[in-house]
Amino acid sequence: MIRVDLRSDTVTHPTPEMRRAMAKAEVGDDVYGDDPTTNRLQARAAEMLGKEAGLFVTSGTQGNLVSLLAHCTRGDAFLVGDRAHIYQSEAGGTSVLGGIVMKTVPNNADGTLNPADIRSAGAKGDYHKPRVKVLAIENTQNLCGGVALSPKQVAAHVEVAREMGLKVHLDGARLFNAAIYHRVDARKLTAGVDSLTFCLSKGLSCPIGSVICGSKEFIDEANRWRKILGGGMRQVGIIAAAGLVALDSMIDRLAEDHENARKLAAGLAEIEGLELDPKSVQTNIVRFSVPSGKGVQIARGLYDEGVYINPGEMSLRVVTHYGIDREDIDYTLEAARRVVAAVMGKSVSSPKAGRNGRAAAGQNGASARTAAARR
Numbered sequence: 001m002i003r004v005d006l007r008s009d010t011v012t013h014p015t016p017e018m019r020r021a022m023a024k025a026e027v028g029d030d031v032y033g034d035d036p037t038t039n040r041l042q043a044r045a046a047e048m049l050g051k052e053a054g055l056f057v058t059s060g061t062q063g064n065l066v067s068l069l070a071h072c073t074r075g076d077a078f079l080v081g082d083r084a085h086i087y088q089s090e091a092g093g094t095s096v097l098g099g100i101v102m103k104t105v106p107n108n109a110d111g112t113l114n115p116a117d118i119r120s121a122g123a124k125g126d127y128h129k130p131r132v133k134v135l136a137i138e139n140t141q142n143l144c145g146g147v148a149l150s151p152k153q154v155a156a157h158v159e160v161a162r163e164m165g166l167k168v169h170l171d172g173a174r175l176f177n178a179a180i181y182h183r184v185d186a187r188k189l190t191a192g193v194d195s196l197t198f199c200l201s202k203g204l205s206c207p208i209g210s211v212i213c214g215s216k217e218f219i220d221e222a223n224r225w226r227k228i229l230g231g232g233m234r235q236v237g238i239i240a241a242a243g244l245v246a247l248d249s250m251i252d253r254l255a256e257d258h259e260n261a262r263k264l265a266a267g268l269a270e271i272e273g274l275e276l277d278p279k280s281v282q283t284n285i286v287r288f289s290v291p292s293g294k295g296v297q298i299a300r301g302l303y304d305e306g307v308y309i310n311p312g313e314m315s316l317r318v319v320t321h322y323g324i325d326r327e328d329i330d331y332t333l334e335a336a337r338r339v340v341a342a343v344m345g346k347s348v349s350s351p352k353a354g355r356n357g358r359a360a361a362g363q364n365g366a367s368a369r370t371a372a373a374r375r
Contacts, residue, residue: 003306004328009174009257009284009321012205017249018242025241029234030056031227037237041244042211048247049175049196050187051213055222056240058231060085060173063197063210064136065093066229067169070221071134071195074099078134079121079166081107083143086136086171097229101130111141112153115160122164135161138171139178139189146261146285146319148178151188158192170196173210177203177283180254194218203254203284204246205322208239253322257284260320260329267333273340284320294343301339307332 005011014022028034042054057063064086068078078094080087082104086094094100105117113135122132137157139149149157154170161168170190172178175198179186190196195214200206212222226232265278265286276288290298292314299311309318318332 001306002303002308004324004332005308006318006320006324006332007308007310008319009202009205012202012322014207014242015205015245015250015322018206018245021241021245022238025237027235027237030236031232031234035235035237035240037244038240041240041247044244044247045198045211046213048186049190049198049213051190051196052216053214053219055212055219055226056233056236056243057197057210057212057226058208058233059201060171060197060199060210061090061093062226062229062231063199063212064090064169064171065097066222066225066231067195067197067212067214068094068100068134068136069098069225070218071167071169072098072100075101075130076133077101077103077130078136078169079103079105079113079118079132080136081105081111081113081138081141083107083141084136084138084171085142085173086138088143103130103132107141107144109144109147110153111138111144111147111149113137113157115156118157118160119164122166124165132164132166134167134169135164136169136171137193138173140174140181140283140285142173142285143287145280145287146174146177146283147280148181148282149189150182151184151191154189155192162192167194168192169194172196172198174199174202174283176251177254177258180251181258181282195222200243200246203257203321204243204250206239206242206246209243211243250322254284257320257322257324258282260284260324260326261286261318263326264318264320264329264332267329268336271333271337271340273344274336286318286320287315289315290340291344297343298336298339301343302332302335305335305339307335 025037030038046054103121105113140146170193197210197212200209261284265281269278274288295312
């Protein structure tokens with residue numbers, strides 16, 4: 001059985017407080033705009049991030065899609081990093097459903113985009129090319145190892161976008177991780193952007209949902225696109241209630257996930273055959289290189305040991321989150337040492353017992369103790 005699930009922070013379960021809030025949530029029909037709990041969540045999120053209005057959506061992918069559809073018309077284009085989630089992992093939704101062209105700009109290792117590249121890709125005046133309307137940035141930057149853009153870096157992107165006459169959309173799926181890392185109010189990371197989305201269902205541990213924020217005019221248009229995409233929901237306050245709890249109680253605890261990620265990175269860096277720089281780990285994502293062609297074997301070996309990660313050929317990712325504690329990190333490192341040694345052809349022994357001699361067990365990455373507390 002799986003004892004430690006490090007595939008993503010999307011595997012989290014709602015806290016007991018969230019479950020209680022969901023059970024007692026005051027609800028209405030959100031398509032009519034009269035679900036009071038959802039309205040409170042949207043207003044609270046917008047206020048926290050310095051925007052006029054908010055809109056609850058089913059996921060971060062839907063949030064990005066709705067936002068870009070609201071900003072662009074068919075035949076328009078937007079600029080996006082070549083390692084951005086929107087480009088790499090959202091199934092080309094903007095092109096498929098909106099006829100919007102994605103023009104990529106190279107991501108630097110720190111997740112930023114070079115101003116010169118933005119200017120070149122967004123240059124106007126040639127009617128042979130689609131009109132660029134938006135610059136999309138990401139914070140934290142997943143494929144760059146969860147690096148967190150600083151307020152200064154965000155402002156630099158906004159500045160060059162304004163120079164080019166572009167709107168700015170922020171994919172802030174893990175925005176609050178960035179705020180915790182930089183020790184700033186999240187508003188400092190959203191200043192100047194025209195729209196943003198953040199996920200409730202990742203590090204904030206809610207079961208479902210994301211929130212879009214922007215001007216009232218933008219949110220009205222986004223709401224229309226949410227309806228077109230089938231995202232209009234009814235008594236959704238049952239879910240939104242968990243989001244209100246998350247904004248009150250789950251942001252500061254992200255620091256624990258960051259600490260566990262740093263501990264995990266430091267231990268992995270000591271294992272012969274794995275390559276990573278622990279100093280590069282800023283938030284809750286750890287990416288590391290493995291010998292060519294060995295990634296799938298390592299992932300399978302870890303699974304057999306009760307540690308669940310996504311497979312990859314030459315690069316692997318682990319993500320810390322609510323429900324993962326320091327003892328889980330210790331167990332993961334012990335398992336990784338044995339698995340990597342076995343894959344590399346060294347003699348190893350594989351323990352059959354988990355923490356304190358118990359058989360490996362758990363639920364969605366939590367220890368048996370934590371899983372029991374969630375029920």
